[in-house]
Amino acid sequence: MSNIEQTLSIIKPDAVERNLEREIKEFFLHKGFKILKEKKIQIEKNEAEKFYKVHETKPFFNDLCSYLSSGPIVAMVLEKENAVLDNRELMGATNPKEADEGTIRKKYGISIDKNSIHGSDSVENAKIEIDFFFKD
Numbered sequence: 001m002s003n004i005e006q007t008l009s010i011i012k013p014d015a016v017e018r019n020l021e022r023e024i025k026e027f028f029l030h031k032g033f034k035i036l037k038e039k040k041i042q043i044e045k046n047e048a049e050k051f052y053k054v055h056e057t058k059p060f061f062n063d064l065c066s067y068l069s070s071g072p073i074v075a076m077v078l079e080k081e082n083a084v085l086d087n088r089e090l091m092g093a094t095n096p097k098e099a100d101e102g103t104i105r106k107k108y109g110i111s112i113d114k115n116s117i118h119g120s121d122s123v124e125n126a127k128i129e130i131d132f133f134f135k136d
Contacts, residue, residue: 005083006036007120008129013071014114016040021074024117027104028078031090037134038076045069051132054125060113067113075133084126087119 011024025035043051048065055061078087092103096115099106109115120126 003081004079005081005123005126006077006079006130007083007087007123007126008118008133009076009078009087009120010068010118011074011076012114012116012118013067013073014110015108015116016072016074018108020108020116024104024108025076027090028076028087031080031086033078033080033083033087036077036079038074039133040072040074041133042072043069051129063113068118077130077134084120084123088121091117091119 009028011021015021015024021040028035045065048068049056049061051068052061052064055064080086090104092099092105092109094105094115095112096105096109099109104117105115108117120129
């Protein structure tokens with residue numbers, strides 16, 4: 001039985017600033033993901049705070065929200081079998097220094113904060129995050 005899932009991926013401001021959108025999308029396409037929807041937007045800090053609400057008690061919350069709203073981002077809906085887990089593996093560890101070779105963060109990430117990419121961490125959160133950016 002196939003387990004086709006959707007997940008949200010965001011190309012973060014540091015990667016957009018360096019014109020890496022096409023290269024990062026190629027990573028996904030090479031790994032068998034379909035990019036169902038995408039849009040380039042800039043969000044306000046209060047929107048970033050809603051998006052990252054799950055992290056609001058964490059010490060990095062404010063910086064995270066400031067950063068996500070600091071420049072244009074590209075939000076994408078990705079689809080494939082086991083999309084959530086496969087996307088997380090492809091992104092690599094949050095800290096690019098700890099990310100495995102061949103991952104997006106290893107290749108493009110600058111720091112823990114400027115790690116170029118966001119991906120949903122569960123099927124449940126993927127649904128919430130996709131709705132956040134792609135409410136019809």
